[in-house]
Amino acid sequence: MNIKELSSTEYIIPGTGACAGCSSTIGLRIIGKALGENVIAFLTPSCAVASMGMTPKTCYSFPAQNICFASAGASAGAASMALDALYSKGKLQGEKPVVFNWVGDGGTYDIGFQGLSASAERNDDFIHFCYNNEAYSNTGNQRSGATPKYTTTTTSPLGKEMVQKNVPLLMLEHRPPYVATASLAYPMDLYRKVEKAKKMTGFRYIEIHMPCCISWGFPSSDTIKLSKLAVQTGSWVLWEGEYGKLTLNGITATLAEGKKKPIPVEKYLGLQGRYSRLRNSPQKEQYLTEIENNILRELEFLVGRATL
Ligand SMILES: Cc1ncc(C[n+]2csc(CCOP(=O)(O)OP(=O)(O)O)c2C)c(N)n1
Ligand SMILES: [Mg+2]
Numbered sequence: 001m002n003i004k005e006l007s008s009t010e011y012i013i014p015g016t017g018a019c020a021g022c023s024s025t026i027g028l029r030i031i032g033k034a035l036g037e038n039v040i041a042f043l044t045p046s047c048a049v050a051s052m053g054m055t056p057k058t059c060y061s062f063p064a065q066n067i068c069f070a071s072a073g074a075s076a077g078a079a080s081m082a083l084d085a086l087y088s089k090g091k092l093q094g095e096k097p098v099v100f101n102w103v104g105d106g107g108t109y110d111i112g113f114q115g116l117s118a119s120a121e122r123n124d125d126f127i128h129f130c131y132n133n134e135a136y137s138n139t140g141n142q143r144s145g146a147t148p149k150y151t152t153t154t155t156s157p158l159g160k161e162m163v164q165k166n167v168p169l170l171m172l173e174h175r176p177p178y179v180a181t182a183s184l185a186y187p188m189d190l191y192r193k194v195e196k197a198k199k200m201t202g203f204r205y206i207e208i209h210m211p212c213c214i215s216w217g218f219p220s221s222d223t224i225k226l227s228k229l230a231v232q233t234g235s236w237v238l239w240e241g242e243y244g245k246l247t248l249n250g251i252t253a254t255l256a257e258g259k260k261k262p263i264p265v266e267k268y269l270g271l272q273g274r275y276s277r278l279r280n281s282p283q284k285e286q287y288l289t290e291i292e293n294n295i296l297r298e299l300e301f302l303v304g305r306a307t308l
Helices: 023-035 069-088 105-110 113-122 167-172 187-199 220-232 250-256 273-279 284-306
Strands: 039-043 064-066 098-104 126-132 178-183 203-209 239-242 245-248
Touching (some): 069 105, 113 126, 126 187, 167 203, 245 250, 245 284
Parallel strands (some): 039 098, 178 203
Antiparallel strands (some): 239 245
C-alpha cells in the first residue's frame, strides 16, 4: 500500500487552534485513517486538548473525552472493561470500538506513568499513543522526562543535565502484546503499526516522535525534515516488539547493523533554536561527541536487545 491509497476520510476537521506545521495533528490524521470511525478517544491536558479539543473548537470527529493528567491508563482501561461488560450482558452488539489514548510525553513519561504501567501489567485492552514532542509544549515549553540532554527549555535554561527516559523500552519490559516507535517521516511505517495494533487485543503502546516548531525553534515548514533527520542521525529509533521480543525497523535497522553510518547529529541539532546555547558553547565539540557516542551506544544496546 502507498500513501495515495490511504482512505480520504479525515477524522481531524480543519479550523482547529493547532499551530501551522503541528506534528501531532499530522500524526493523528494518519492514525485516524488506520483506525477508522469505530473508536473512543481519551485526551489528557496537552496541545491535543488546549488547542484542538475544547468546545466549540474541537476538531475530532470521533467521540473524544478530556480526562485528568494522571489518569490515561485508568480511564481507557475502565472504559474498555465497561464496554466488555455491556457486550457480555447483550446490551451492545457489533464490533467493539477501539479505545485509545492520545497523550503527550508529559502525560506519558511523567505524570501518567504509574497508571500506565499498571494498565500494561494488567494487559488492559486499549492502545496508548504517546505523541512525544520532548517537552510540556502547550504550557510554554517546560522540560519533561522525554527532553534530551543539553536541550534548552524554560525550566532548563542552561540545557537539561539528564538524559531522557526510554519509556518505549520500559513499556516493552512489561511484555505486553505490542509496543512500537514511529516517525512522521515514515508515514506508512506508522500506518502499518497502527493497523497491526488495531487487530490485536490487550495493552498496546505506540510512541511517535513529534518535532514541535514552537518549542524546538524551527520553521513550521520543516516538521517532516526534522522528523527524518532525527531517524537518520539515530537520535530517534524505529522498532516494534511483541510480548517483549524486539525487532528493529527501517533506517534504524540499517544504522544498527552498521550498513550505513548515522548522519552527523549537528545536521539535526543545528536546525533547532533549542540547541543554540550548545552550538555557541566553547565545549560544543565535546557535547556533540558525547551525544554521538550515546547514539552509537543506544544502537548497540538495541541490537543486543533484539537477540533476546
Ligand atoms: C495535574 C496537572 N498538572 C499540570 C497541569 C498543567 N498542564 C496542562 S497541559 C501540560 C503540559 C502537557 O505536556 P505534554 O503531555 O507533553 O503535552 P503537550 O503540551 O506537549 O502537547 C501541563 C503541565 C495539569 N493540567 N494537570
Ligand atoms: Mg509534550
